[in-house]
Amino acid sequence: MENIINLISYPFVLRAIFAGIVTAALLAFLGVFVVLRKMSFYSDGIAHASLAGVAAGILLSSQPLLWAMIVGVIFAILVFWLEKKTTVSVDAIIGVLFTASLALGVVLINLKSGYQPDLISFLFGNILTIQYSDIWLILIVALITGIFMIVKYKQYLLLSLNKDLAYLSGINLSLYELLFYIALSVSVILGIKIVGVVLVSALVIVPVSSAKLFSSSAKSLAIWSVILSEISMLLGIFLSLAFNLPTGATIVLTEAFIFFVLVLAPAKS
Amino acid sequence: MEPLLDVKNLSVKFGDVSVLENVNFSLDKGDILTIIGPNGAGKTVLIKSILGLVEHKGEVNFLGDSIMKRIDEIGYVPQRLDFDRTFPITAKELMDLVLKKSDIKNMEIVCNHLEIDKLLSKKIGTLSGGQLQRVLIARAVAGSPKLLIMDEPTAGVDIGGVRSFYDIVGHLNKEHGITIILISHEINMVYSLASKVLCLNKKMICVGNPKEAISRNILDKLYGGSVEPREHTHL
Numbered sequence: 001m002e003n004i005i006n007l008i009s010y011p012f013v014l015r016a017i018f019a020g021i022v023t024a025a026l027l028a029f030l031g032v033f034v035v036l037r038k039m040s041f042y043s044d045g046i047a048h049a050s051l052a053g054v055a056a057g058i059l060l061s062s063q064p065l066l067w068a069m070i071v072g073v074i075f076a077i078l079v080f081w082l083e084k085k086t087t088v089s090v091d092a093i094i095g096v097l098f099t100a101s102l103a104l105g106v107v108l109i110n111l112k113s114g115y116q117p118d119l120i121s122f123l124f125g126n127i128l129t130i131q132y133s134d135i136w137l138i139l140i141v142a143l144i145t146g147i148f149m150i151v152k153y154k155q156y157l158l159l160s161l162n163k164d165l166a167y168l169s170g171i172n173l174s175l176y177e178l179l180f181y182i183a184l185s186v187s188v189i190l191g192i193k194i195v196g197v198v199l200v201s202a203l204v205i206v207p208v209s210s211a212k213l214f215s216s217s218a219k220s221l222a223i224w225s226v227i228l229s230e231i232s233m234l235l236g237i238f239l240s241l242a243f244n245l246p247t248g249a250t251i252v253l254t255e256a257f258i259f260f261v262l263v264l265a266p267a268k269s
Numbered sequence: 270m271e272p273l274l275d276v277k278n279l280s281v282k283f284g285d286v287s288v289l290e291n292v293n294f295s296l297d298k299g300d301i302l303t304i305i306g307p308n309g310a311g312k313t314v315l316i317k318s319i320l321g322l323v324e325h326k327g328e329v330n331f332l333g334d335s336i337m338k339r340i341d342e343i344g345y346v347p348q349r350l351d352f353d354r355t356f357p358i359t360a361k362e363l364m365d366l367v368l369k370k371s372d373i374k375n376m377e378i379v380c381n382h383l384e385i386d387k388l389l390s391k392k393i394g395t396l397s398g399g400q401l402q403r404v405l406i407a408r409a410v411a412g413s414p415k416l417l418i419m420d421e422p423t424a425g426v427d428i429g430g431v432r433s434f435y436d437i438v439g440h441l442n443k444e445h446g447i448t449i450i451l452i453s454h455e456i457n458m459v460y461s462l463a464s465k466v467l468c469l470n471k472k473m474i475c476v477g478n479p480k481e482a483i484s485r486n487i488l489d490k491l492y493g494g495s496v497e498p499r500e501h502t503h504l
Contacts, residue, residue, distance in 0.1 A: 036356055158366040161352050164322055168345050169366070216392065218358040 007241050016127040016194075016247070019138050020233045023191050024203060026142045028229035029149060030187050031208040032222050033180065036160040041091050042079070042181075044201040045098035046188045049075045051105035051197055053189075054122045059112050064122060065137055065193060071101060072185035080178045125196030125248030127237065138190050145183045156180065157218055195248030206255040207232065213262045228258055271333055273298045273448050274319070274416060279327035281314055287471065288314050289325070294467055294476045298415075301442055301449045303459045303479075306469035307492055312452045313348060315469060316420055319450075320345060331416070344409030348420035348452070350401065354394035360404045361389040364411065376411040383407045383437065398424070402434070410441060417441065419451040431455075435462060459483070 007013050034043055053071030057064030075097055082093045109119055121129055149156065159166040159176055167173055184204075191200040211224035236251030243250075272295035281289040289311045296302055304312050318325040321337050329336045331343070364376055380386050383403050393401060402422055409417055419438075423431045435458065441447045453459070459466050459479045466482050468474040474490050475482040 036353065038353075154366050157358070157362075161356060161358060161363070161366075162347075162350055164317075164347060165345075165350075167322065168320060168340060168343070170341050212355070212357060215357040216359070218356075218362050221357050 004238060004242055012128055012130070013241070015130045015132070015135055017234070017237060019130045019135060020127060020194060020237055020251075021230060022138055022142045023187075023194055024207075024229040024233035025226050026146050026187050027191055027200075027203040028207045028225040029146065029222060030184055031204040031229075032218075032225055033149075033156050033160050034184065034204050035208040035212065036157075039184075040201065040205050041094055043184065043188050043204040045094040046072055046075055046185045047192060047197050047200045049098040049101035050189050050192060051122070052101040052108065053105075054119065054192070054197070055105040055108035058116060058118050059108055063133065063137075064118065065134060065189065068122075068189045068192065069141070069186050072189045073182055075101065076181035076185040077178070080174075080181050084174075121196075122192055123196050123198060124246065125192065125194050125199060127194045127247045127251075130193055134193055141186050141190055145187050148179070149183060152176070153222075195251055199248050199252045202252040202255055203229065206252070206259055210255070210259040210262050213259075229255070232258060270297065272296060273300070273332060274450075275328070275330040276319065277328040277330075279315070279318055279325055279329065281311070281318055281323060281325045289318065289469075290472045292327075292467075292469070292473045294465075294473070296416075296448055296450070296465070298448055299442065299446055300465050301438070301451070301463045302465040302467060303463040304450065304452045304467045304469055305454070305456055305459060305491065306474075310470045310491075312469055313420055316418055316450070316452065320418065341412065342415045344412055344414035344417040344447075346402070346405045346409050346417070346419040346422055348422075348424060350393075350405060352393075356394060357392055359390055360385065360393055360396065363393055363404065364389070364408050375413060376407070379407045379411045382440075399434075406437065410445075410447070414447060416448045416450070419449070421452050421454070423453070423455070438462065456483070456488070 008017070031043075034040060050068035050071050053068035054064040056062075056071075057067035060067075078097055079090065079093055082088065082097075083090050086093070088096075109116060155166070155169075155171050155176060158169060159171060159173070159180075163173060166176075188200055188204060191203050194200075195203060207229035208221070208225040210228050211221050215221035215224055232255040233251055236254040237247060239245065239254065240247040240250035274296040276292060276294050279289060279292040280287070292315060294302075304315065306312050314323055317323040319329050319336065320343070321329075321340070331339050336343070364380070380389065383406065385400070385403050385407055388396060388400055388404060393404065396404065406419070406422070409419075423434050438449060438451070439462065442449055463479055465477065466479040467476045468482070468487055468491055470491050475487045
């Protein structure tokens with residue numbers, strides 16, 4: 001315990017905790033709309049697709065997270081455009097785009113010779129390697145996205161419930177859909193430095209799924225999703241430090257543990 | 270006087286299949302229009318086209334404007350709210366979604382009148398068909414619409430519920446001056462409640478005052494002789 005308290009005084013641990021708290025809240029809040037709209041595959045797809053951006057960043061010795069966001073925005077626009085333009089179902093479109101982008105990432109990274117520790121940290125996450133530049137990026141993106149989603153909370157809730165009612169309430173469906181895709185893309189990419197490309201969708205899906213088990217209203221769903229996400233994030237970071245475990249995987253396992261505890265908990269009469 | 274709603278040459282095709290052909294009618298303020306016709310006649314498609322939810326040809330004008338410009342003056346109650354029943358949203362939250370602040374006070378009066386106060390804290394996925402229908406009507410009416418459109422509002426509602434529903438429709442029309450369009454399979458109700466009827470079977474078979482527009486011949490065209498018209502006055 002004393003060791004953990006000592007560890008908290010290190011700047012890299014403080015950066016990790018700060019990045020974790022901000023990202024956990026943002027992804028859990030966005031996750032409410034993802035889960036209600038049954039878009040879990042989108043968040044998984046965007047995470048995998050972002051590998052092309054990570055590879056481009058590594059290849060150009062530029063900031064991989066920023067490049068991943070650029071790829072994320074392109075991915076969002078392409079999904080939106082193909083959904084309107086073709087009769088192909090949205091999950092198939094996501095499947096096509098994320099595998100293509102993932103393949104592009106593999107090709108790009110192959111152009112750089114030697115072992116790539118950065119790539120491994122993006123694949124499986126390494127919250128302890130977060131730099132001040134990452135913190136600024138996370139803070140700016142989280143503030144813009146978070147404020148936008150809070151301001152438009154009612155509109156997105158209605159859109160998630162029923163598109164016809166949303167349209168008849170004067171909501172511009174196409175614009176709102178596109179902005180949500182973009183907001184979700186950039187937010188998911190914030191999380192890849194923490195838990196990695198492979199696991200980041202858990203931050204979007206698991207806390208909301210846990211909260212949905214007992215929530216009695218949309219408001220309580222949003223609040224409990226964020227609370228459970230923060231508990232898992234902090235507990236996961238401390239457990240990983242205490243037992244020298246991979247941080248990203250420990251956070252996700254903590255989320256999954258809470259989910260199963262709630263599933264098995266006796267139902268309230 | 271300018272009609273409240275004017276529909277001209279409205280046609281809808283799904284691919285090569287014609288679903289509606291040249292529907293024409295107009296509504297004045299205070300009218301109650303009932304749309305009748307067999308299953309698959311295009312009644313819901315007609316309503317959704319009027320609302321701009323389905324691509325169509327033809328003109329739909331509301332108070333002289335394109336309907337999209339004044340969509341917030343129209344209340345809509347769908348036949349069945351297509352939603353995930355595990356969605357944890359309460360009736361109160363559904364009522365509040367995108368309601369203008371000025372509508373909030375209105376909402377309290379409407380909820381009280383429709384006797385849904387006790388339902389407001391319940392999740393909408395746990396409500397019965399009739400209860401959810403009343404919540405949706407309350408939501409549609411709270412915005413003080415000039416036109417209220419309801420698609421088979423009594424489907425899945427028990428007999429007592431149907432009667433109280435038609436009382437509510439009559440009240441909204443007479444006391445609040447709301448013009449109403451409703452789809453119904455209950456032909457006998459048309460005589461007592463509606464000021465206009467539109468008979469539809471992909472094409473418009475009749476339109477006008479129910480007593481004049483509905484004849485034995487028209488019903489045969491619509492339902493193939495399986496329906497007897499009977500005028501009910503007790504509703």
